[in-house]
């Protein structure tokens with residue numbers, strides 16, 4: 158009878174396969190499935206003998222720097238083959254933070270970070286653009302051998318001082334809800350009548366998605382990362398939980414719990430929100446994954462009293478634990494807790510069933526290994542074109558001309574002499590931001606793409622004299638008659654808590670740089686940032702035009718497409734632009750620019 162077990166039969170219904178497989182598993186195999194480890198500690202024996210359920214590449218996380226897609230496949234397939242050698246041969250789910258394209262991989266297409274996509278949301282077919290980005294991202298993730306991404310982040314950022322502001326599409330719940338179409342892109346579109354809450358993955362060109370971070374991550378007091386969200390249940394539901402309903406109705410396979418707390422209670426130990434609300438009330442049938450080392454953070458000092466933390470999290474309803482390093486301790490503690498009856502076996506079975514359900518749905522049992530025919534999709538032309546389109550649509554024009562009757566943009570590409578200046582003009586790493594190549598992102602040529610300067614060089618006419626000085630000096634201006642200047646400044650890259658910032662001034666003395674150029678030459682300022690920054694009235698008055706370009710990613714030519722007038726500005730602010738930074742977390746009645754603000758360039762005006 159065991160020659161052809163039900164769980165191996167692709168024609169058996171998934172729920173029967175789950176039941177069959179679960180009935181064959183030992184406690185240690187079940188606990189192994191619950192465990193997600195970092196690839197840096199993933200030995201062959203841990204995978205094969207402990208039956209770990211999942212491995213991840215955290216920020217960066219390639220086999221080595223600048224590893225290609227085929228290197229990634231070699232690494233992941235090696236892990237997968239070890240898993241297939243385990244007693245029951247349960248395949249691994251390999252996870253990665255593909256949060257704006259498959260950004261950990263050198264040469265992948267890097268799309269604008271979410272805040273930029275949120276800026277597209279008030280123009281046509283916004284959600285459709287994001288869905289297409291999901292399709293492309295899924296392909297590039299699959300082309301590197303992984304089948305699971307920790308995206309989308311559906312945080313509703315209520316305080317711009319939060320270091321993860323750029324991972325949020327908007328401060329407006331409705332915009333975030335629209336952008337959950339990423340799930341449909343990543344996983345594919347479930348057919349009519351697909352049971353609500355049941356996970357869905359269309360095929361081998363799709364991936365398992367993860368809505369994160371459940372719930373209220375963007376609502377913390379003062380925008381402190383991993384902080385405390387103070388809200389009534391009604392507010393939490395209306396503002397922060399609503400996007401999860403959209404994800405669930407699109408068949409999202411997984412949900413990640415948030416490091417943050419709700420009214421002082423850490424989400425990872427919140428049985429009410431994870432089990433009673435997410436699983437029972439909303440009917441979510443996929444699995445809930447913890448955030449990285451989040452169990453360690455359930456006690457103070459972090460990492461102490463680990464057994465108690467495991468108990469709290471598993472009993473609260475966490476199904477898979479992103480341990481991701483100290484897995485021996487985790488396995489030991491969880492085994493003890495089950496054997497001593499502190500965690501009921503039914504809770505373990507529920508977690509494992511959910512994990513197996515996602516693995517069956519994703520087709521891993523049939524196709525555990527990577528599909529090398531997809532290799533050339535990484536960073537391919539159609540994906541770069543799509544990213545360029547997204548950049549175009551994400552740009553928000555905040556000022557156009559000192560006299561509104563005389564628009565400054567679009568710029569004349571055949572101007573005699575143009576000055577390009579600023580820290581962000583020729584820095585691919587800066588324009589991509591955090592979660593690119595590495596967790597924090599970095600400066601310079603960290604991946605393949607087009608800087609804004611390169612795009613400008615490409616866009617201007619042959620007779621145009623283009624001068625680039627990152628920091629122009631007096632000499633730059635002596636005897637040079639510039640038609641205009643383009644100054645590109647903004648934030649350096651950061652991620653998570655490193656990005657928490659209560660000053661929000663333009664770094665690298667950006668305001669001074671803008672001012673010194675604008676004093677001498679008519680100036681367009683392009684701001685590269687994960688959020689609004691301080692723009693004082695005297696500075697704003699000085700500049701001729703101002704564009705918020707967010708963190709556009711690898712395709713800088715999306716910017717030149719618009720500033721030179723081949724395309725119109727369409728973007729609208731997805732967040733409120735404060736006048737004073739103290740207002741960053743409040744509903745200010747008189748902001749500098751309101752939510753939804755964005756000018757359109759007027760070509761006729763320019764010709765006049």
Ligand code: BGC
Nearest residue numbers: 214215216254307369448449
């Ligand atoms: C972040 C998650 C991310 C995980 C894995 C955590 O620090 O909060 O968003 O998916 O790391 O890299």
Ligand code: BGC
Nearest residue numbers: 214215216217254449450596
């Ligand atoms: C963070 C992850 C990150 C990783 C980078 C962890 O401490 O929580 O988000 O991806 O470090 O290695």
